[in-house]
Amino acid sequence: MSKPRIAIVSPALADANNGNWQTARRWQLFMSEHFDVRVVKTWEDSDQTQQDVALIALHARRSADSVQAWATSRGLAAGSSPGLIVALTGTDLYRDIETDKAAQDSLELAQHLIVLQEKGVEKLGEKLQSKTSVIFQSTTSRKTLAKPKRRLKVVMVGHLRDEKMPQTLMEVAVLLRGYGDIYIDHIGGPLDPELAQAAQDTMQVCPNYRWLGNLPHGTTRTRIQRAHVLVHASKMEGGAHVIMEAVCSGTPVVASFIDGNIGMLGTNYPGYFPMGNSHALANMLTQLQEDIVNPKPLPPGKSSLYTKLNNQCAERAKLFAPENEQNQLIRLVQRAIQYNTVATSHANI
Numbered sequence: 001m002s003k004p005r006i007a008i009v010s011p012a013l014a015d016a017n018n019g020n021w022q023t024a025r026r027w028q029l030f031m032s033e034h035f036d037v038r039v040v041k042t043w044e045d046s047d048q049t050q051q052d053v054a055l056i057a058l059h060a061r062r063s064a065d066s067v068q069a070w071a072t073s074r075g076l077a078a079g080s081s082p083g084l085i086v087a088l089t090g091t092d093l094y095r096d097i098e099t100d101k102a103a104q105d106s107l108e109l110a111q112h113l114i115v116l117q118e119k120g121v122e123k124l125g126e127k128l129q130s131k132t133s134v135i136f137q138s139t140t141s142r143k144t145l146a147k148p149k150r151r152l153k154v155v156m157v158g159h160l161r162d163e164k165m166p167q168t169l170m171e172v173a174v175l176l177r178g179y180g181d182i183y184i185d186h187i188g189g190p191l192d193p194e195l196a197q198a199a200q201d202t203m204q205v206c207p208n209y210r211w212l213g214n215l216p217h218g219t220t221r222t223r224i225q226r227a228h229v230l231v232h233a234s235k236m237e238g239g240a241h242v243i244m245e246a247v248c249s250g251t252p253v254v255a256s257f258i259d260g261n262i263g264m265l266g267t268n269y270p271g272y273f274p275m276g277n278s279h280a281l282a283n284m285l286t287q288l289q290e291d292i293v294n295p296k297p298l299p300p301g302k303s304s305l306y307t308k309l310n311n312q313c314a315e316r317a318k319l320f321a322p323e324n325e326q327n328q329l330i331r332l333v334q335r336a337i338q339y340n341t342v343a344t345s346h347a348n349i
Contacts, residue, residue: 002036003034003035003036004034004035004036004053004054004337005035005036005037005038005051005052005053006031006035006036006037006038006052006053006054006055006056006333007037007038007039007040007043007049007052007054007055007056008024008027008028008037008038008039008040008055008056008057008058009040009041009042009043009055009056009057009058009063009066009067010023010024010039010040010041010058010059010063011041011058011059011062011063013039013041019089019240019241020058020059020089022217022241023058023087023137023241024039024058025039026137026138026325027056027329030322030325030326030329030330031326031329031330031333034330034334035054035333042063042065042066043055043057043066043069043070044066044069045069045070045072045073049073050073052083053083053337054083054084054085054333054336054337055067055070055083055084055085056085056086056087056333057070057084057085057086057087057106057110058087058089059087059088059089059091059092060086060088060089060092060096060097060102060103060104060106060107061091061092061096061097061100061102061103061106063086063106064102064103064105064106065102067084067086067105067106067109067110068102068105068106068109070083070084070109071084071109076109079108080108080109080110080111080131081109081110081111082111082336083111083336083337084109084110084111084112084336085110085111085112085113085114085332085333085336086106086107086109086110086112086113086114087113087114087115087116088113088114088115088116088120088238089116089238090163090234090236090237090238090239090240090260091163091236091238092238093115093120093123093236093238093259093260094123094236094237094258094259094260095236097123107124107128110131111131111336112131112132112133112332112335112336113128113131113132113133114132114133114134114135114332115132115133115134115135115238115239116134116135116136116137116238116239117134117136117237117238117239117260117263117264118134118263119259119260119262119263120132120134120238120239120259120260120263121134122259123259133328133332135325135328135329135332136239136244136264136319136320136324136325137239137241137244137320137325138244138320138321138322138324138325138326139241139244139245139248139320139322140248140322141248141249141317142221142225142248142249142250143225143249143250144225144249144250144251145222145225145226145250146226147226147227147228147292148228149292149293150181150293151180151181151182151183151289151292151293152181152182152183152228152229152285152288152289152292152293153183153185153226153227153228153229154182154183154184154185154227154228154229154230154231154285155184155185155186155187155223155224155227155229155230155231155251156169156184156185156186156187156188156230156231156232156233157187157188157220157224157230157242158187158188158232158234158242159188159189159190159191159214160188160189160190160191160192160195160196160199161191161192161195162192162195162235163234163235163236164188164233164234164235165233165234165235165256165275165276166186166188166195166198166199166233167195167198168233168256168275168276168277168278168281169184169186169231169233169281170186170198170199170202170209171278172184172231172278172281172282172285173202173206173208173209174202174205174206175278175279175282176206176208176282176285176286177205177206177207177208177209179208179286179289180208181289181293182208182285182286182289183208183210184206184208184209184210185210185212185223185227186199186209186210186211186212187212187213187214187215187220187223188211188213188214189213189214190213190214196211199211221245221249224242224245224246224249224251225249225250225251227246227251228251228252228288228292228306229251229252229253229254229285229288229306229309230242230243230246230251230252230253230254231253231254231255231281231285232253232254232255232256232261233255233256233275233276233281234255234256234258234260234261234275235256235258235275235276236258236260237258237260237261237264238260239260239263239264240260240261240264243255243261243264243265244264244317244320246313247265247313247314247316247317247320248317248320250310250314251313252271252306252309252310252312252313253265253271253309253313254271254272254273254281254284254285254288254309255269255271255272255273256272256273256274256275256276257272257273257274257275258275264316265312265313265316266312266316269309269312270305270308270309270312271284271305271309271312284305287305288305288306288309291304291305291306291307292306
C-alpha cells in the first residue's frame with residue numbers, strides 16, 4: 001500500500017545551506033516512515049499534485065503563492081484550507097504579518113499554524129492562536145569538546161545580513177581588540193556585500209577577530225563544540241537552529257533580548273544583552289573571560305556567570321530532542337490529513 005503523499009514548500013533548498021532548508025530536510029526525514037514526502041521550492045496544482053494530502057509551507061510570505069495555489073485547488077472548510085499547514089519564521093512573526101497582505105492571507109488560509117518557539121504564539125490574535133502549535137526544532141546532541149583554559153573562544157554563526165546584526169559583533173571586536181585572551185570567530189556567507197566588506201575591515205584592525213565565511217554544516221558544528229560561548233545577536237528570529245545546536249553541544253549562548261531568543265532560552269536566562277548594544281555584549285564577554293581565564297573563589301552557593309549559562313542551557317536542551325519534534329510533527333500532520341479526508345468526503349456528497 002502506497003504512503004500518503006505530502007509536499008513541503010521551502011523558499012530555500014540544499015544549495016542555500018540555511019535554516020529553512022535544514023528544517024525542510026529534517027522534517028522530510030522525520031516523516032518518511034509514515035508518508036511519501038518531497039521538498040519543493042513551489043507547489044502548483046496539477047494532475048500529479050492532486051494526489052497530495054497535505055502541504056507544509058515554510059514561511060507565510062515567501063511561500064504565499066504555493067499556499068494560495070493549494071487553497072484554490074482544495075477549497076475551504078470552516079474558513080481554512082484542509083491539509084494546509086504553515087510554519088512561521090522570524091521575519092513572518094516579527095515583520096511581515098503586520099503589514100504584508102500575502103503573509104496575512106497565508107495565516108487565514110492555513111488549517112494549522114506552527115511556531116518554532118514558545119513566545120511566537122503571542123504575536124498572533126486569539127483566533128489564530130487556537131490553530132497554532134509550538135513545535136521546537138531539534139538537533140542531535142554532541143559531546144562537549146575540550147575548550148581552551150587560557151583564552152575565551154567566542155563563535156557567532158549566521159550569514160551576513162541585516163536581520164542577524166553581524167555589525168554588533170564587529171563593534172565588539174573593536175572594543176575588545178586589546179584583549180589578547182578573547183578570540184572571536186565569525187561564520188557566515190557574504191549575503192550583504194557591505195557587511196562582508198565591514199568584516200574584512202574589522203579583521204584588518206582586530207587581530208582577535210576572524211571572519212571565516214560560509215563553512216560546511218559539520219565543520220560549523222565542530223567549531224561550536226570547541227567554543228566557550230556562542231553569540232547570537234539577531235534582531236528577529238523565529239527559532240534559531242544555531243541556538244539549539246550550541247545548547248545541545250555543551251556550548252552556552254549569549255543572545256540579544258528579543259522574543260525569538262527568549263522563546264528558545266527561557267524568560268529568566270541570564271545571558272541576554274540589549275539588541276544592538278555592543279558595549280553590553282563586550283562587558284558580558286569580558287565577565288566570561290574572567291570566569292574562564294582567571295576564575296575567582298566564590299561564596300558558598302554562588303555560581304559564576306559561565307556556570308549559570310551552562311546549567312540553564314543544559315536544562316533547555318531537553319526541549320530540542322529529535323523524538324519530541326518528530327512525534328509532534330507527525331501527530332499534527334495526521335490530524336490535518338484526517339480533517340482533509342473528512343472535508344473532501346463532505347464536498348463530494
